[in-house]
Amino acid sequence: MHGRRSRFLTVMITLGLAFFYIPMILLVIYSFNYSKLVPVWGGWSTRWYEVLFASEEVWSAVSLSLKIALVNATFATIFGLLAALSMVRFGQFRGRTLFGGMLMAPLVMPEVITGLSLLVLFITLRQVFGWPENRGFATITIAHITFSMAYVAVTVQARLTGMGQSLEEAASDLGAKPFKVLTAITIPRLMPALVSGWLLAFTLSLDDLVIASFVTGPGATTLPILIFSRIRLGLRPDINALATIIILVVAVCIAIAALIMFRQQKRDLLDQQLAKQVK
Amino acid sequence: MIEKSNVDHTTWHTDDKTKPLVQIKGLTKKFGDVIAVDNVDLDIYQGELFCLLGGSGCGKSTLLRMLAGFEDPEAGTIHIDGMDMSNVPAYERPTNMMFQSYALFPHMTVEKNIAFGLQQDVMPKDEIADRVHDILKLVELEGYKKRRPQQLSGGQRQRVALARSLVKEPKLLLLDEPLAALDKKLRKQTQFELANIQEQVGVTFIVVTHDQEEAMTLSSRMAVMDAGRFKQIGTPTEIYEFPESRFVADFIGSANIFEGRVSEDGSDHVLVSTNVGEVYINHGQSVAENKQIWVGLRPEKIHLSITSPKNTGPNQIMGQVEDIGYLGETSIYKVRLQNGQIVDVTAPNQRRPMSRTHSITWEDTVFLSWEPESVMLLTS
Known part of the structure; x- marks a missing residue:
């Protein structure tokens, strides 16, 4: 019973996360697509990043x-x-x-x-x-x-x-x-x-x-x-490249925030231990 | 017992002994329709350790906050050292406060917490450092300068808070439940430390507390507060031994209270007839004859005996032991009188009870008696 319920939960979580992240993963993959047409796979390439970086408008x-x-x-x-x-x-x-x-x-x-x-x-x-x-x-x-x-x-x-x-x-x-x-x-x-x-x-x-x-x-x-x-x-593939860069920047920011929070928690724990040691 | 000051304002600074350091007159504070402090008068003198004792919501904290300048009174005045505080903001008052939860600045070290007050005045840096060092020595926390409050134990935080509020050498130190956050054992120890420090620095303390034991141990004088008013002001002994009302008698310690009428008012004594017999009181209180009053008896002031007294007379009753509470050092006996009223009697356990046969036990018929000077005469 317990095993079945937890399997159900695993499936639901996987589906939920997939719903959130598959579009983004697709976006990232297509940003490396050589082809000019987004849905047509033309092999790996970074040409749209070059186009993007060359674009003054962007x-x-x-x-x-x-x-x-x-x-x-x-x-x-x-x-x-x-x-x-x-x-x-x-x-x-x-x-x-x-x-x-x-x-x-x-x-x-x-x-x-x-x-x-x-x-x-x-x-x-x-x-x-x-x-x-x-x-x-x-x-x-x-x-x-x-x-x-x-x-x-x-x-x-x-x-x-x-x-x-x-x-x-x-x-x-x-x-x-x-x-x-x-x-x-x-x-x-x-x-x-x-x-x-x-x-x-x-x-x-x-x-x-x-x-x-x-x-x-x-x-x-x-x-x-x-x-x-x-x-x-x-x-357009160059927009996919732009979006990929934005995703990367956001991911880095979240990672930094998580790291800061983790260190803060560690510091609080150390403080508590220090407070307990003293008479 | 509320002391009315007769000091003349024009001769304010001439006589240090008789002028109160703090003079409160007709002070009133309302929150909406609720009266927190109700037309209160109080004088507190230099060097006193004055306790405001009362249950929660009795107005004691509000009174303290008005002294500190955090609440504006609706009516009445506060003078500190002869200066009217009406339009003086908190940051310019000659008072400092020790907060109930200590209110230490968590983003500053112990050293910076204590120096904060001094930095607000113009003071050279090395003098600040000296003063911080001295006060940390006084509270025995010299090695903890660089720690943050979160890195200290409860007792140490309490001492930092005390140091921070004392370092500016205020004329008046206000302490809001200074020991409430400590555990019981540490609290007892700290009570004496706090009184010692007060003696050393000589600053006038006003302590708010709900703990009667704390108030009794700490204070040189105390006020019992209820519903925004003072019920009685006096030394701990006066309050405990000579309460004026049933409220105070019951609030401080416990009391067995009997209703009665004054049957005889002599020059050196009062005789009260109660529903449990005659009570003879020989201390110098005078009450009109035939007036309805109450007499109170502290449980520890009643003698308990299984042998009947030799002579009959006032100040003795017979009863039956209904219950015994063994507390180790003392035992509480619940004695049922003939009229059904239960009287609490405490007796020290001077001997280890080896066998039950020699000590008083359940269902025993016992005789209660007391000294005429032990009775408390309660007029309201």
Whole structure:
């Protein structure tokens, strides 16, 4: 009975994982396909990587996406932190419930609506103030910050609530002024949440196609926009190569994160042992 | 027993002996509709180790947090060393606090935790190092400077927290359940250490605790708190031996309480007639005749005997042993009186009970008696 159940579980897990990973494995394999037609196998080759690396269009899209993601993640983290602090540490100020609701709205708002409304905003701004003259880096970054800061705020808010206030009170009791408490205690304690919030904002921005499509202008093509526009003309092997590189980068990042977590766990265990040894 | 200060504000700094270090007047704090601290007055003097004792939710922690500046009172004032604390934020108060969970900064070493407070003042680096070294010596943790709090045992963390709160030499140290997180054996040992350190540094301590034994051992004076108010303030002996109310008598230690009326109020004694007989009290408390009061008897102050007393009179009752609890050093006897009430009596086991025949056992008829000075007169 037990043996049968565990075999059933093994089969289900295998099927589930296969469902997730076979498409990616296929993608990686086809990126090394010599043939120009994706479904036709023409032998192993790295020619599409060469094509990819030679393509200026791809590199400018990669660099634009990275720039947007970096600036977005940084500002989203700062604003998200401030929003979370005001929600958790400033008591019951007037309009707190409204503020909390508005802060969370971008999480549930359909991307199409967010994108459309931001486009309307930018067009209106241009008519009234003459800015932004062209839509591109600045408008995409602003659009990304508006929705990704909500994710940071949620992450930080959860950590801030769970952390309790006694460390901050202790610092203040020892004579630290509010700003000093923030920099010496609150932010260092929030570091894990801030780092994961930053990474989340970075990924969200790198990943976004819909909102970026709305608020971008001629000449500003992010990586998702590039990939999507090329795919519309049919599957292309150089895009497979690009996707393979992205998968590789993500895999390396996950491996590093896992390693850091593993070392942290080991350190905690050592600390506990050290604490037990002493009288 | 609540002490009302008669000190004149104009002569504040002239007489160090009589002015209270901490003066609390009419202090009130509400959380929504719940009154946490209810119009409290209290004076605490330089060098005292004052305990606030009470059950959970009695307002003791809220009072402490108002002293530290973490909670704003609805009404009333706090003066520390003659200074009004109303508009002084926590980081500018001459107080330091030792938190219940210690609140050590986990991302800093022991050394940095302790130096943190000193760094907030303008102080040269080598002086900070000296002070940190001295205070670590006081709490016997010299070898642990570079450790992080997670690498310390519970007792060591407690000492680091104490060192951190003492290193700034505050006028007033507030301790929130300082020993609650330690195991029982370590707690007893640390009680004495804490009192010794307080004596050495001479800083005034206010300790919040729910543990009556801790309060009795530590404090020079203590307050019993209930529902946001002080029930009684006094030395541990005063509180234990002369409680004023049934609440205090029952909260500190245990007490057998009998209801009665004052039948005679003499100059040196009071005679109370209760439902279990006459009780004669010879300490100088005066109560109006015929007033309803209660008398309390501590279990250890009652003599237990199987032989009947030679003479009849007040302060003795007869009963039957219903149950015996053997605690090793003492035994608790549950004695049922003729009216059905159960009285607890404790007696030390001075001899090893070799045979049951010579000691008091179940179903024995016993005679209880007590000294007239042992009775507690409870007016509410």
